[in-house]
Amino acid sequence: MKTLVTANQKGGVGKTSTLVHLAFDFFERGLKVAVIDLDTQANASYTLQAFQSGLQASSMFGVESLELENKTKDNMPVIALIESDAGLANMEKMALNEAGTNFRAAIANLSSQGFDVCLIDTAPSLGVSMAAALLAADYVISPIELEAYSIQGIKKMVTTIANIRKVNPKLQFLGMIPSKVDSRNPRHGRHLEELERAYPQLMIPTGVGLRSSIADALASGMPVWRIKKTAARKATQEVRALAAHIIMKMEIYQ
Ligand SMILES: Nc1ncnc2c1ncn2[C@@H]1O[C@H](COP(=O)(O)OP(=O)(O)O)[C@@H](O)[C@H]1O
Ligand SMILES: [Mg+2]
Structure with a gap:
């Protein structure tokens, strides 16, 4: 996995959209x-509510093993949502060492239950749960907006990932994904150029x-390619190209 x-x-x-x-x-x-x-x-739990597994995300930080084999026993594709719950707030008080160890064990457990991929959405803070996820992960991507505040923040994110890599050397930063890009906005164009200069290796080409x-798709619990509007076509192309890029980088079909 x-x-x-x-x-x-x-x-x-x-x-979450990504x-x-x-x-x-x-x-x-x-x-x-x-x-x-x-x-x-x-937000991800809302959009993916049709795929609930019955498991809550805070259980990933405990020591009891997670039972999801009923989801993977057939030879069929599946999405199994381990949903957000109020207990997650308490995980921020855990020692990172313990949170990281337990979370890593829970990920290994999912792997042994036959999942091919595990996708983890995180909260917008450099807290314990995000660090635990990065300690257990193989890949990280950072969607970014091409606005000044967003660009200010990205330096911290790059530093955080570099620090985690000292403890989890298998973690690969696949890069930043320019999101919500307005091609008619000159400020976005300027910021994209700035980022490409500052982080030439870290800009994912498929923004x-x-x-x-x-936004319509996320609200309706479906991917953008199921939205029946002409305007959804361009979005579909972009999101499909992004997914193809990521799956290639993740080397899932090797
Ligand atoms: N490419 C996009 N174009 C327009 N709106 C978007 C796009 N991506 C996300 N959104 C909307 O922007 C908001 C924030 O996106 P979201 O994916 O939830 O960000 P995050 O998870 O980083 O907080 C949501 O309301 C979402 O519907
Ligand atoms: Mg989100």
Whole structure:
């Protein structure tokens, strides 16, 4: 099982949108996908509510083993949502050492139950649960907005990932995904150029535009390619290209 985290301590930058679309895309490719929602805002849990597994995300930090084998026993693709719950707030008081150890064991447990991919959505803060997810993960991506506050924050994110890599050397930062990009906004163009200069290795080439069909999709519990509007076509192309890029980087079909 390969594990990917969406992380950025800034909110509203497209973490959940990206994660949910990767889950739908990977599912359609025939994979068994576990989704863990570590954000108490529960946005991914809302959009993926049709895929509830019965497990709550805070149980990933405990020592009891998780039972999801009924989800993976058939030779069928699946999305199993491990949903956000109020107990997650208490995980922020755990020692990182303990939280990280337990979370890593829970991820190993999911792997042994036959999942191909585990996608983890995180809250917009550099807290214990985000750090635990990064300590257990193979890959991390950071959706970003091309606005000044977002760019200010990304330095911290890059530093955090570098620090986690000292403890979890298998973690690969696949890069930043420009999200909600308005091609007619010169400020966005300037910021994108700035970022490409500052982080030439870290800019994912398949960004996603500012497209209201994506917000429609998230509200309706479906991927943007199921939205029947002409305007959804461009969004679909962008999100599919992003998913293809990520799946290639994750080397799932090797
Ligand atoms: N590409 C996009 N175009 C337009 N709106 C978007 C896009 N991506 C996300 N949104 C909307 O922006 C808001 C924040 O996105 P979200 O994915 O929830 O960010 P985060 O998880 O980083 O807080 C949501 O209301 C979502 O519907
Ligand atoms: Mg979110």
